[in-house]
Amino acid sequence: MTGQSVYWDENVPSIGIATSSELPKKTDIAIIGGGYTGLATAIHLARAGRQVAVFEAGEIGTGCSARNGGMVGPSFHKLGTQGLIARYGETKTLALLREGLNALDYFESIVQEEQLDCDLQLAGRFRGSRTQADYEAQAREGSWLKQNLGLAFDMVPKSEQHTEIGSDFYVGGGVYHRDGGVHPRKLLAALARCAEQAGVMILSNTAVELMQKDSGRTILQTVSGQIIATEVVVATNAYADNRTSAMHKRIIRIDTGAVATEPLSRALIDELSPKGRTFGESGRIFMWFRPTPDRRRFIFGGRMGRSDGGTDQRAHAIRGSMLRVFPQLKDVGFSHVWSGNVAYTRDHAPHIGQEDGVWLAGGYCGSGVTRSLYFGMKLARKILKQRDSETAFDDLPFAPLPFRPFAEFGAKVLTKWYAWQDARDLRTHR
Template sequence: MPEEKSKGPCVRPACASPASTGLMPWICASTCRNKPRSKTCVNLWMPMRTVQKTCARSRWPPTESRSSAACSKQASNGSKNWVCKTVFPRLEIATTGPLGTEEMTAEQIFWETIPTYSPEKPALPEKTDIAVIGAGFTGLSVALHLARAGRDVTVFDAGGIGAGASSRNGGMVGPSFHKLGSAGLLARYGEQKTLGILREGLLALDFFEEFVKREDLACDLKMQGRFRGARTRGDYESTARECEWLGKNLGLPFDMVPQSEQRSEIGSDFYKGGVVYHRDGGIHPRKLVLSLARLAVASGVRIITNCPVTALRKDITGTQVRTPEGSIRASEVVVATNAYSDRHTPAMNRRVVQIRTAAVATEELPADVISQLTPKGRTFGESGRIFMWFRPTPDGKRFIFGGRIGRPGGDPDKQRKAFETAATRVFPQLKDVAFSHVWSGDVAYTTDHSPHIGYEDGVWLAGGYCGSGVTRSLYFGMKLARKILRQPDAETAFDDLPFARVPFKPVAGHVADLMTKWYAYQDACDLKKR
């Protein structure tokens, strides 16, 4: 979703939570297979290794023998996990079917109000050079670059084109530096690696802007900058320190805006000042993913939608990709499902925690109201552990608000009410404005708060964007294609970061829900003190 930055190097990272300082929420549960009852031991924080040493092992697959018995074993669907189902039942409304990408009956996604693109469904061939699972930003990007290099590429998606986060995100772009901020990165990796990771964000943004321009992608890209409001005086001061560090070490352009001048940037008196990031902007995400699909098909890529991959069977000659429509043999497999992974794509699913977020769009607003809310057409973010992002729609007629507000995926009317409370806290002038659209989607978080790219468990992976994947996904798609093709300039600063599996994965999502509530409570306490 939005490209959110953390606070300064002189203080604790922005989320100010144990998760930012090397601690990981966990629940340990011991179950007895022979008894109907289970004993659970709950502990909210378990110290983990704060410093992860840069791994020198290669993320490249072996060039000859790649057979793996482990890869051919289908992952369990967890149907017998009594602890997960009984102790921590999911409360939100869940979708059914492959990857949960079906439209919820009461949800309306604003981005889908444009005409769609549905290429003719190709026949399933017997074999392909590269099978890509996931027809979103990452999957279509890697497929496009591989096809242009002469590879035969087949893309599968359980839903339609961009059915997951690629059609549900906020459409905000920027360097998306890192969730830990410079302070967290310096503590974990040291100065040299920190600068490499942060520079990669600027390289990704440079590539994104150049690619959109070169390919003439009609995605309403506007680099109008983003104003990030500080909820407290302390937030403003730490943001200033962080930006000074980023400006000095990376040349990031920014302007601190004191509270006395913030009306020139935002039609609100709620914040205690803020910062303008000049290298941020916005797109129409649905237009972008459909434009990528058109380019891919024109380059010879097969896109087979509504066709979930149900199993991967690897042997010495390649991988058998099974689907309800038949099987296909692929020399290489790319898993680009990110937060929409499931037991059929275990290499990604084991390494990310899916966190549901939500968004709403207002009814059409008068032009003078829009110009009052955002005098310079900026997009917006704010400090806080559970922050809200918001922006005008590309046509300048509505406002969209998003984040982990209320109970994403739950009752739409209650979701509208939760966003009404959050939005009118910032913009009281929207008190009587109705929300015409409400929807939800999943983002993928990793144990180290970093995105990852490489080769794991016999497949190629790119994902774990932690809510900041619009810019990064197209860049990672290009880099992953270069790795597969053994081309130069395939390296990234993330290549040697271990893509660790999530501990206690069956209950990780439930723990994330609990921690979201705890962070929201802490934010509420901070607001009362300001």
């Protein structure tokens, strides 16, 4: 297998909007990045009467917003409750975690209100525990979240695991009842159409090469010419580079991969996911997986495989993780293999606010579907100085990374170290 092929492109080959070709001389708001965050921000600003231009370096839909796993949920913090409490205290921890539930509530409401055709299915997520120690830790965490935040959560022992997943690999796990999935490219297309209808000027294949402050305004030099903006939003997230340095120097770009299986029988799909759940697992380098919205294939993804190894190597690495969970798929091939970037931050938290003279929202740490729409709305309110613009993330410092040129190399080294630790845990603690 050679070359990347994204499963989501199959159902939505075109985003279906008439992108602008003529660059205006000025705009109220220039938004760099045409993914979920950029388009969500643009919609709110345009509906408030602002002139908004969205700049995308390539075609709309070439970044992570159209290539991710489409996993939906509260997106709690990577440090876990105890890690957060140790760092911020219990009051702040509750506020940060509550934002995840707020984001999911908002996501559900906006999909319904805007009639966003994105195959939203909140069938719940089963997170498998690789070891008994993981199971006990997950039970403590879930109980704390259920008691303090009202999270809809239940533990499932190994004796009942087959009601959730067609696998004997895990020692049990937890069910997060409000999680689910969407078709990510359909969601992006729906947001793009909303933005277009709101009067947003969408400029694809129009990379911003340089930004320069001038008398309270910003001059943006693009591949198509120059434009002057009153405010600038950088929504490039993991696809930031030195041209959008305010974001680039604050995030670590992590390369991830995904595969889609060949079509499976309905009986096999029902065996793998009896209740239509999406799936995750414990571990430092974990795999996520889910049935496609039409329940004809399964998608598997994560940080398996080398970014420089090509699609064959990527597919081989993901296959190994797939077969440890579902050995019954040993004769099943892959129809699609692709990769994309996600943005991590030093504190494992997303960030929103103003840095280096531009507005930023991003650093979702692999959980950006619900967060990005929520942050886009909140960021627009901040720019407009509207009420209810605050989030619990506002006061978290978004400091630049030390030794930024070595960040991606360091992340690759840590990934290998984490994978070794996961393998050791499986050998010694199962």
